[in-house]
Amino acid sequence: MIPANFEYHRAGSVDEALSLLATHDGNAKVLSGGHSLIPALKLRLNQPAALVDIARIAALRYIRQDGNHIAIGAASTHKDIATSALLAQHLSMMPQAAGMIGDPQVRNVGTIGGSIAHADPAADWPGVLLAADAEIVLQSASGKRSLAAQDFFLGFFTTALAEGELVTEIRIPIPAAGTKSTYQKFSQPASRFAIVGCAAVVQVSNGTCSHVRVAFNGVSDSCFRDGNVEKALEGKAATAENIAAAAAQAAQGVSILSDHYAAEDYRTHLAQVFAKRALSAVAG
Amino acid sequence: MSVKISVTINGKKYTSQVEPRQLLVYYLREALSLTGAHVGCDTSSCGACTVLIDGNAVKSCTTLAVQVDGTQVTTVEGLAKNGTLHPIQEGFRQEHGLQCGFCTPGMIMSAADLLQNNPNPSETEIRHALEGNFCRCTGYHNIVRSIQWAAKKLQETNAAVL
Numbered sequence: 001m002i003p004a005n006f007e008y009h010r011a012g013s014v015d016e017a018l019s020l021l022a023t024h025d026g027n028a029k030v031l032s033g034g035h036s037l038i039p040a041l042k043l044r045l046n047q048p049a050a051l052v053d054i055a056r057i058a059a060l061r062y063i064r065q066d067g068n069h070i071a072i073g074a075a076s077t078h079k080d081i082a083t084s085a086l087l088a089q090h091l092s093m094m095p096q097a098a099g100m101i102g103d104p105q106v107r108n109v110g111t112i113g114g115s116i117a118h119a120d121p122a123a124d125w126p127g128v129l130l131a132a133d134a135e136i137v138l139q140s141a142s143g144k145r146s147l148a149a150q151d152f153f154l155g156f157f158t159t160a161l162a163e164g165e166l167v168t169e170i171r172i173p174i175p176a177a178g179t180k181s182t183y184q185k186f187s188q189p190a191s192r193f194a195i196v197g198c199a200a201v202v203q204v205s206n207g208t209c210s211h212v213r214v215a216f217n218g219v220s221d222s223c224f225r226d227g228n229v230e231k232a233l234e235g236k237a238a239t240a241e242n243i244a245a246a247a248a249q250a251a252q253g254v255s256i257l258s259d260h261y262a263a264e265d266y267r268t269h270l271a272q273v274f275a276k277r278a279l280s281a282v283a284g
Numbered sequence: 285m286s287v288k289i290s291v292t293i294n295g296k297k298y299t300s301q302v303e304p305r306q307l308l309v310y311y312l313r314e315a316l317s318l319t320g321a322h323v324g325c326d327t328s329s330c331g332a333c334t335v336l337i338d339g340n341a342v343k344s345c346t347t348l349a350v351q352v353d354g355t356q357v358t359t360v361e362g363l364a365k366n367g368t369l370h371p372i373q374e375g376f377r378q379e380h381g382l383q384c385g386f387c388t389p390g391m392i393m394s395a396a397d398l399l400q401n402n403p404n405p406s407e408t409e410i411r412h413a414l415e416g417n418f419c420r421c422t423g424y425h426n427i428v429r430s431i432q433w434a435a436k437k438l439q440e441t442n443a444a445v446l
Contacts, residue, residue, distance in 0.1 A: 001326055008287055008304035008350050031351075038346045039328060041305070051304065053351065079340075103416025104397060105331060108340040109347075190329045192415065 003041035007050040013057060014139060017166055020052045022141045026163040028052050032075050033109035035102070036118035060113070060168060063087060072170040074113025082107060090174050093181035093199055097128045100185055102192050113167040116152070119159045119222070121257070122193035126153050126223035128183055129170065130215035131199035137169035138162075146171070156221040179203040179211060180282040184274050185218075188261055194218035195262050196270040198250075200278035204238045209283050219271050220254045228252050229275055238283040247276035289353040293318070294362025302349045309333045311349035312359060320360035320389045324418070331417035334390035335359045339446065341397035343416070358446060360389035363396070371437040372396060372430070372445075381430030383421035390417050395431045400445045404435055 009028075011017035021028050027049040031037055040046045054060060060075035063084045070086060081087060082098035101107055101115075101124050115125045116136065129136075129149040136152040138145050141164060152160050161167065175181070185197035197217035203210050214229040232246035251271035258264040286301040293316065302311060312318040312335070321344050324332030328346040335344045336358040363370035372392050375381065382388040391414065398405060398413040405413065410428050419427060438445060 002307070002310075003305040005303070005305055007285065008348070010350075010353075031348075034348065034351065035328060035346055038307075038348065042307075042326070055351070103331070104394065104413055105334055105341045105343045105416040106328065108397075109337075109342055190418075 001042035003038070004044055004047040006041075006048055008053065009050060010053040011057060014054075014059060014166065014168060017052050017054050017057065018139060018141045018164070020050070021164045021166065024048075024050050024052075030054055030114075030117070030166060032111045032114045033077065033106075034114075035106050035110040036114055036120065054166070055109075055111075065174070066171070068174050070172045070174060072112060072172070074167045074169060075111050076113075078102070078107035078110050078112065078115075079104075081112060091132060091172060091181050091201075093128060093183040093201070094132070094172070097124045097183035097197075097199070100124060100183065100187070100192070112170060116170070117159060117161055117167050119153055119157050120193070121156055121221050121223065122188070122195070122197075122218040124183070124185065124194055124197055124217055127194075127197055127215040127217035128199040129172075130223055130225050131181070131201045131213040132172045133213070135171040136167060137171060138165045139168045140165040144168075150225065153223050158222075175201065176203055176211070178205050182278050182281040184278045184281065186270050186274060196267060196274050198271070198274040198278040200275070200282050202233070202238075202279065202282045204283050207237055209233050209236055209238050209242075214250075214275060214278070216251065216271060219251050219256060219267055221257060224254060226250055226275070229279075233279065233283070240280070240284065243279045243283060244276060247272050247279055250275040287350050287353075289350055291352050291355060291357055293357045294359060300349075304348065304350050306349045307345055308335070308347040308349050308352055308357075309344035312344060312357075318359050318361050322386055322389060324386065324390075329416075329418070330387070331390040331394060332387050334393040334417065336393055336396060336446075339397070339400060341394050341416075358393070358396070360392055363392065371441070371443065372399070372434040375430040375432075375434035375437065376427070379426050379429040379433050381423065381427045383419075383423050387417060387419045387421075391419070391427055395434065396445050398431070399435055399438060403439060405431070407432070 029048040062073040087094040181201040194217040201213040228249040322332040324330035333345040
């Protein structure tokens with residue numbers, strides 16, 4: 001499969017990338033690892049006039065502590081995140097989820113910024129970032145803005161990213177001591193995209209659960225935080241019975257995807273099973 | 285409009301004019317006649333097209349040739365030295381790690397990435413490292429043994445993978 005023709009520009013800086021995007025007025029796509037974009041180009045689902053390659057902008061590739069946040073440059077690869085000691089220390093679901101994306105070859109080049117800009121409903125980062133209370137920093141020629149992950153992911157392959165805007169950073173608040181996090185997924189065996197992926201963050205103190213965050217990938221046409229499960233466990237004792245009761249509420253009131261990998265009822269069942277596994281791992 | 289790229293492949297420098305849309309695997313196979321990287325699924329699932337870019341295993345069917353400008357690429361053709369098989373290649377020979385052979389170059393390049401980062405992997409680690417490579421002959425057991433053979437050989441001879 002051969003993509004349609006396009007121009008290629010390698011940006012040396014964020015400013016140069018933004019200027020190239022502005023010049024092409026909505027007809028350019030951002031290339032980094034290319035593992036979401038190039039398959040779409042090969043299938044000619046997308047035929048941009050130009051690609052702006054940001055993969056070598058060193059200023060977009062870092063994972064560092066910034067006050068009470070961890071800041072992740074958008075061009076950080078899944079491998080960078082999978083091997084980050086800083087993230088392992090504060091929010092272990094991040095390296096855990098990174099290590100479950102695709103396969104080693106994909107993780108070597110695929111980036112977190114690219115994955116979230118693409119917003120595949122079966123990708124792993126969207127739900128994980130929802131559960132992490134992440135903020136997404138976007139930059140354009142006219143300035144910078146920051147959106148809560150909840151306001152960034154709008155639906156099926158749809159985000160709040162505007163024409164000419166670039167995802168530059170992901171900011172994760174460092175959770176309070178005693179907070180645990182996990183990502184559990186049932187993956188499609190060839191692509192390893194999530195059929196069901198469940199991210200959970202819970203703080204347990206004196207046996208009581210607080211700061212409960214549960215979010216799903218792959219279950220619906222977009223990632224979502226599951227308020228029913230969260231409410232069912234918030235303020236409750238961290239017991240197997242309470243976890244099971246909360247997990248049984250999973251994926252209610254959302255439209256459930258159905259395809260040849262998993263029909264609607266099976267996916268709903270898996271969402272409950274994986275919510276239970278995830279909550280047991282952090283609060284069990 | 286074609287773009288000029290300079291890339292070092294298996295230690296040899298190449299300068300070429302390529303179309304931006306040209307995929308790395310076709311650049312290697314058609315422009316340079318390096319046919320070791322195979323086009324299998326063409327959808328970045330099967331890993332038969334795996335090559336190393338600056339030492340990291342990458343699927344060349346999902347990489348543009350322009351993206352490797354200025355990098356060091358290693359293909360399976362670059363492993364044997366002076367007519368002597370690389371220990372990973374020799375491992376596949378000794379342990380019968382190939383049947384039809386189609387997936388073999390990709391398996392070998394993924395093994396090279398693994399052994400650079402983890403010289404003494406467990407069987408589980410080897411199997412995880414091969415998640416991006418499919419063998420339709422289902423020869424995984426012998427492929428794992430081949431990589432174990434290579435890991436042992438590299439350690440015994442204190443040799444670098446690349």
